[in-house]
Amino acid sequence: MTMSEPIIAIENISKTFTSKERGKGRKRKKKVEALKDVSLEIFDGEVFGLLGPNGAGKTTLIKCLTTLLLPTSGTAWINGFNLQKEENKVRASIGCMLMGERGLYWKLTGRENLDYFGALYYIPKNVRRERIDYLVDLLELSDFVDRTVETYSSGQKMILAFAKSLINDAPILFLDEPTVTMDVHAARNLRSIVRSLNKEGHTIIYTTHLMAEADELCDRVAIIDRGEIIALGPPSELKSSIPQESVVDVEGVIPESARNRIVEIPGIRTAVVKDETNGKTMLGIICDNSRRVLPKIIDVLVEEDAIIEYISPQEVTLEDVFIAKTGRSLSIDTREIVTPKDAGK
Numbered sequence: 001m002t003m004s005e006p007i008i009a010i011e012n013i014s015k016t017f018t019s020k021e022r023g024k025g026r027k028r029k030k031k032v033e034a035l036k037d038v039s040l041e042i043f044d045g046e047v048f049g050l051l052g053p054n055g056a057g058k059t060t061l062i063k064c065l066t067t068l069l070l071p072t073s074g075t076a077w078i079n080g081f082n083l084q085k086e087e088n089k090v091r092a093s094i095g096c097m098l099m100g101e102r103g104l105y106w107k108l109t110g111r112e113n114l115d116y117f118g119a120l121y122y123i124p125k126n127v128r129r130e131r132i133d134y135l136v137d138l139l140e141l142s143d144f145v146d147r148t149v150e151t152y153s154s155g156q157k158m159i160l161a162f163a164k165s166l167i168n169d170a171p172i173l174f175l176d177e178p179t180v181t182m183d184v185h186a187a188r189n190l191r192s193i194v195r196s197l198n199k200e201g202h203t204i205i206y207t208t209h210l211m212a213e214a215d216e217l218c219d220r221v222a223i224i225d226r227g228e229i230i231a232l233g234p235p236s237e238l239k240s241s242i243p244q245e246s247v248v249d250v251e252g253v254i255p256e257s258a259r260n261r262i263v264e265i266p267g268i269r270t271a272v273v274k275d276e277t278n279g280k281t282m283l284g285i286i287c288d289n290s291r292r293v294l295p296k297i298i299d300v301l302v303e304e305d306a307i308i309e310y311i312s313p314q315e316v317t318l319e320d321v322f323i324a325k326t327g328r329s330l331s332i333d334t335r336e337i338v339t340p341k342d343a344g345k
């Protein structure tokens with residue numbers, strides 16, 4: 001990584017969606033502030049992660065920066081070009097993977113898709129052919145690239161969508177949750193290609209709601225919640241904002257009464273449900289000193305008839321940073337529901 005000049009400068013971007021709410025009685029207008037006065041600089045050559053729960057505003061920010069949505073206020077400079085005044089130069093500077101497979105033509109083959117999108121960037125035919133051959137090789141598309149996209153698995157569609165974002169060999173790459181429907185192997189593969197593209201000099205903006213992915217891949221991360229950046233920095237720096245020995249995870253059947261009492265224990269800052277499946281709960285606890293409070297947590301759990309399967313102090317993760325700041329877990333959906341039909345721009 002060679003950090004130098006900001007290649008993207010975001011200046012006070014806000015985005016408010018207005019939509020009509022349907023229901024009995026009179027119609028009301030509903031406003032969703034998807035981005036609230038976001039300012040941020042992204043440096044040339046970095047892999048920059050946008051991490052946040054569902055509905056945080058990640059996609060909205062990417063759409064604004066890629067000229068697909070007009071911000072309600074504010075502006076940005078991308079590769080030296082102004083977002084609103086030099087749209088076409090901005091577009092020529094970026095590759096983007098948004099909405100994954102939905103940006104592909106299903107009746108065309110993979111190769112025809114790439115050729116079509118390459119032509120939209122005015123790439124000459126022979127250069128296009130070479131570029132596509134290179135991408136087929138790089139992303140190992142040869143098994144399916146000459147079949148129509150409708151025959152693809154969802155992982156294959158995603159990797160083709162990724163190839164599409166690379167077709168114009170742009171210096172800046174926006175990837176919106178690129179691994180979301182991929183299996184573990186394909187996701188790992190994609191991340192390793194992202195890293196090698198970065199080594200070649202590409203700047204990458206990568207959104208995810210998976211904290212481990214952001215931690216592993218990104219030079220810096222912005223944690224975004226309800227349209228605002230609540231933490232910014234290298235993953236290691238963000239994690240070190242929480243003292244060691246302050247995270248305890250408990251897994252098992254944990255009644256709500258136990259959770260309510262745990263939060264009351266002196267020295268405990270917050271306790272949130274990180275995951276809940278088949279009646280089993282993963283409780284994340286942030287406290288001042290895990291060694292001191294562990295016996296008290298166990299007492300409460302026993303008194304409340306919890307079934308403890310696992311309890312242990314943990315290494316601090318980016319999710320803990322999020323929990324400490326918001327009192328919520330990353331897996332909680334923060335979307336404000338609007339019916340797509342009514343959604344205004």
Ligand SMILES: Nc1ncnc2c1ncn2[C@@H]1O[C@H](COP(=O)(O)OP(=O)(O)OP(=O)(O)O)[C@@H](O)[C@H]1O
Nearest residue numbers: 017034053054055056057058059060335336338343
């Ligand atoms: N076209 C739209 N009209 C109205 N509201 C919208 C529209 N697009 C997004 N929103 C709202 O804006 C907020 C931010 O949404 P956004 O899609 O940017 O979140 P996200 O961080 O990408 O979430 P996810 O992880 O689910 O993709 C949400 O509350 C969402 O419901």
Ligand SMILES: [Mg+2]
Nearest residue numbers: 058059060176
């Ligand atoms: Mg999104």
